[in-house]
Amino acid sequence: xxxxxxxxxxxxxxxxxxxxxxxxxxxxxxxxxxxxxxxxxxxxxxxxxxxxxxxxxxxxxxxxxxxxxxxxxxxxxxxxxxxxxxxxxxxxxxxxxxxxxxxxxxxxxxxxxxxxxxxxxxxxxxxxxxxxxxxxxxxxxxxxxxxxxxxxxxxxxxxxxxxxxxxxxxxxxxxxxxxxxxxxxxxxxxxxxxxxxxxxxxxxxxxxxxxxxxxxxxxxxxxxxxxxxxxxxxxxxxxxxxxxxxxxxxxxxxxxxxxxxxxxxxxxxxxxxxxxxxxxxxxxxxxxxxxxxxxxxxxxxxxxxxxxxxxxxxxxxxxxxxxxxxxxxxxxxxxxxxxxxxxxxxxxxxxxxxxxxxxxxxxxxxxxxxxxxxxxxxxxxxxxxxxxxxxxxxxxxxxxxxxxxxxxxxxxxxxxxxxxxxxxxxxxxxxxxxxxxxxxxxxxxxxxxxxxxxxxxxxxxxxxxxxxxxxxxxxxxxxxxxxxxxxxxxxxxxxxxxxxxxxxxxxxxxxxxxxxxxxxxxxxxxxxxxxxxxxxxxxxxxxxxxxxxxxxxxxxxxxxxxxxxxxxxxxxxxxxxxxxxxxxxxxxxxxxxx
Amino acid sequence: xxxxxxxxxxxxxxxxxxxxxxxxxxxxxxxxxxxxxxxxxxxxxxxxxxxxxxxxxxxxxxxxxxxxxxxxxxxxxxxxxxxxxxxxxxxxxxxxxxxxxxxxxxxxxxxxxxxxxxxxxxxxxxxxxxxxxxxxxxxxxxxxxxxxxxxxxxxxxxxxxxxxxxxxxxxxxxxxxxxxxxxxxxxxxxxxxxxx
Numbered sequence: 001x002x003x004x005x006x007x008x009x010x011x012x013x014x015x016x017x018x019x020x021x022x023x024x025x026x027x028x029x030x031x032x033x034x035x036x037x038x039x040x041x042x043x044x045x046x047x048x049x050x051x052x053x054x055x056x057x058x059x060x061x062x063x064x065x066x067x068x069x070x071x072x073x074x075x076x077x078x079x080x081x082x083x084x085x086x087x088x089x090x091x092x093x094x095x096x097x098x099x100x101x102x103x104x105x106x107x108x109x110x111x112x113x114x115x116x117x118x119x120x121x122x123x124x125x126x127x128x129x130x131x132x133x134x135x136x137x138x139x140x141x142x143x144x145x146x147x148x149x150x151x152x153x154x155x156x157x158x159x160x161x162x163x164x165x166x167x168x169x170x171x172x173x174x175x176x177x178x179x180x181x182x183x184x185x186x187x188x189x190x191x192x193x194x195x196x197x198x199x200x201x202x203x204x205x206x207x208x209x210x211x212x213x214x215x216x217x218x219x220x221x222x223x224x225x226x227x228x229x230x231x232x233x234x235x236x237x238x239x240x241x242x243x244x245x246x247x248x249x250x251x252x253x254x255x256x257x258x259x260x261x262x263x264x265x266x267x268x269x270x271x272x273x274x275x276x277x278x279x280x281x282x283x284x285x286x287x288x289x290x291x292x293x294x295x296x297x298x299x300x301x302x303x304x305x306x307x308x309x310x311x312x313x314x315x316x317x318x319x320x321x322x323x324x325x326x327x328x329x330x331x332x333x334x335x336x337x338x339x340x341x342x343x344x345x346x347x348x349x350x351x352x353x354x355x356x357x358x359x360x361x362x363x364x365x366x367x368x369x370x371x372x373x374x375x376x377x378x379x380x381x382x383x384x385x386x387x388x389x390x391x392x393x394x395x396x397x398x399x400x401x402x403x404x405x406x407x408x409x410x411x412x413x414x415x416x417x418x419x420x421x422x423x424x425x426x427x428x429x430x431x432x433x434x435x436x437x438x439x440x441x442x443x444x445x446x447x448x449x450x451x452x453x454x455x456x457x458x459x460x461x462x463x464x465x466x467x468x469x470x471x472x473x474x475x476x477x478x479x480x481x482x483x484x485x486x487x488x489x490x491x492x493x494x495x496x497x498x499x500x501x502x503x504x505x506x507x508x509x510x511x512x513x514x515x516x517x518x519x520x521x522x523x524x525x526x527x528x529x530x531x532x533x534x535x536x537x538x539x540x541x542x543x544x545x546x547x548x549x550x551x552x553x554x555x556x557x558x559x560x561x562x563x564x565x566x567x568x569x570x571x572x573x574x575x576x577x578x579x580x581x582x583x584x585x586x587x588x589x590x591x592x593x594x
Numbered sequence: 595x596x597x598x599x600x601x602x603x604x605x606x607x608x609x610x611x612x613x614x615x616x617x618x619x620x621x622x623x624x625x626x627x628x629x630x631x632x633x634x635x636x637x638x639x640x641x642x643x644x645x646x647x648x649x650x651x652x653x654x655x656x657x658x659x660x661x662x663x664x665x666x667x668x669x670x671x672x673x674x675x676x677x678x679x680x681x682x683x684x685x686x687x688x689x690x691x692x693x694x695x696x697x698x699x700x701x702x703x704x705x706x707x708x709x710x711x712x713x714x715x716x717x718x719x720x721x722x723x724x725x726x727x728x729x730x731x732x733x734x735x736x737x738x739x740x741x742x743x744x745x746x747x748x749x750x751x752x753x754x755x756x757x758x759x760x761x762x763x764x765x766x767x768x769x770x771x772x773x774x775x776x777x778x779x780x781x782x783x784x785x786x787x788x789x790x
Contacts, residue, residue, distance in 0.1 A: 002624070004621055161658065161659070166631065242659075312661045333662050333680065333684070334717070335680070336678060338709060341707075344699065545699070
């Protein structure tokens with residue numbers, strides 16, 4: 001049967017057809033949908049781990065025990081899990097293990113554009129790069145086979161475009177997998193990376209790479225497609241698909257396995273074409289290795305290391321470099337005239353984070369931010385977040401601010417899931433080292449930005465099983481924090497007084513702002529209304545940056561400023577604007593029993 | 595394969611049902627014997643951001659995204675968003691636009707004016723061969739559920755393509771919640787009447 005699947009759905013299907021029995025990861029765009037789809041197969045145990053390293057260790061344990069396993073991550077999560085990935089390259093495994101990294105060229109939802117292909121080279125493990133959904137599925141199956149025959153974890157690298165685009169996929173069957181495993185293989189010298197023993201494993205890892213390079217020559221998805229031999233293009237991943245369209249006549253070496261490289265195949269191809277070009281998104285990963293083979297090739301002189309290389313870009317740059325005749329350059333369509341208003345991201349109407357940023361802006365505190373929707377607090381009208389780097393970084397940065405003895409009190413913002421991921425160790429560190437600062441844990445009861453996945457603050461798991469919810473206040477208390485306040489995030493006055501109390505405290509203070517994300521809340525209220533007789537157009541409510549509060553047609557006679565109006569479709573009745581309005585012009589609709 | 599290669603670009607605002615519409619459109623292409631690829635581009639915000647979806651039908655599709663000047667059909671759920679993507683439409687191509695204005699925060703906060711509707715329409719008409727302006731949202735609200743907007747728009751598009759209505763209806767039926775099938779079939783029919 002042929003069905004339309006996204007790359008991520010196809011990877012999940014591949015896990016099913018590869019006989020994978022254990023899968024773990026931490027949500028992160030563009031990888032999140034893999035595990036969400038894996039969870040639909042009851043044959044596979046799947047979980048959201050608290051971070052990628054934990055997921056990696058857990059998957060290694062499963063693979064040591066004889067279960068085929070998979071780990072998923074977004075590109076920066078690879079930095080977190082790499083520590084654990086690297087030991088598995090030395091130990092090998094009892095059953096297949098694939099690690100899927102979804103990179104983000106173009107930075108649609110990430111803090112950098114790192115090229116994770118280098119991790120394969122650094123960690124010395126094989127790397128597969130699918131270009132569409134069919135390959136995404138096939139490479140998981142082939143990756144498990146490779147993993148078992150070479151006794152190594154295998155890395156599969158997709159990009160946002162392969163993860164999120166859809167194409168047709170032929171479905172296959174799942175092999176019969178054992179219900180029971182065990183007993184655990186006692187092979188201490190293999191599975192303990194103790195220096196004495198690991199030292200003996202290193203030559204085996206190097207030897208394995210040589211054998212993998214031989215295998216790469218025969219890997220069916222490394223293939224030459226001869227065309228016009230005046231131009232030869234070496235390409236991998238989705239960029240192959242773009243290049244096939246833009247350079248329909250050229251010869252291609254399409255690489256599905258990009259580490260280690262098939263050197264004979266590359267030499268054969270290079271020898272068969274007049275001009276050799278590598279087209280790759282982000283870094284010159286292939287180009288450097290091919291140049292090191294002594295082969296003359298161009299790449300980054302033509303195609304830049306930044307952003308996606310979309311077909312349009314390939315056409316423009318290819319024409320400029322003389323790879324395409326001018327007349328083949330397709331004329332771009334008409335451009336719209338004038339400056340168009342952007343549709344920049346905003347906190348959703350009814351978002352519980354709004355109060356915090358409104359107050360942080362009002363109090364003018366320096367704020368260390370973290371990864372999540374609440375980054376929107378850095379944008380107007382709040383302008384209330386001043387740093388943001390990586391998962392859990394906010395609390396460490398706040399501690400640094402405190403130790404720098406800033407003349408003003410500072411705060412950190414971090415969401416519930418991010419706190420569980422990487423916020424606990426730095427908070428513990430703050431307590432131990434007499435840190436000063438306010439940590440606002442913005443608990444919206446979910447991992448909102450990546451699509452509302454569960455975390456230890458929830459009472460269900462990815463597989464839908466009931467579980468015990470962690471009480472964040474209790475957890476924080478156990479870390480040694482003495483000043484802990486828990487406040488309803490929609491109560492502006494209570495939030496303000498709690499913030500003042502925490503920032504006035506001379507040590508590590510934690511303010512837990514609790515309020516459900518509008519997408520998990522089951523309590524929407526009717527839209528609020530503005531009494532235009534009472535509204536003076538002071539503009540206070542606009543400082544909330546709520547998309548439901550718009551400028552109406554009516555104006556204040558003296559100032560000429562436009563009065564507020566509330567969009568009844570967007571408003572969720574969260575009540576925050578009513579609380580900040582100084583003239584009581586905003587209220588619940590008449591006759592509403594609630 | 596049942597016809598010539600076709601490229602579609604669907605533009606609108608998060609929450610209007612664009613991803614579902616492009617999923618349905620892709621599935622209709624696949625069931626009509628085409629190779630199909632699609633790619634959605636979503637902004638950071640879950641609600642209210644720009645959304646654009648590329649859908650391609652051909653005997654063999656390589657890239658999941660269109661180049662500018664290459665869309666046979668530009669389908670817009672909102673004026674500003676369709677205007678923003680005007681460069682994608684092929685000369686002689688077709689534009690279907692749902693007559694709807696949603697002000698982004700940059701407009702509601704008074705930073706920039708919303709472009710003039712008449713001016714946008716005349717530029718769309720110059721760029722494309724044919725422009726259909728349809729009261730999609732009004733129709734959906736009349737039917738009693740504004741969330742059927744995407745099905746109304748697909749109905750309008752379906753009338754312009756050489757694919758049997760039954761194929762569309764079958765896919766719509768599979769994609770919407772069971773209790774809303776009848777309503778969506780009605781929305782699809784009403785949509786067809788808007789361009790036919």
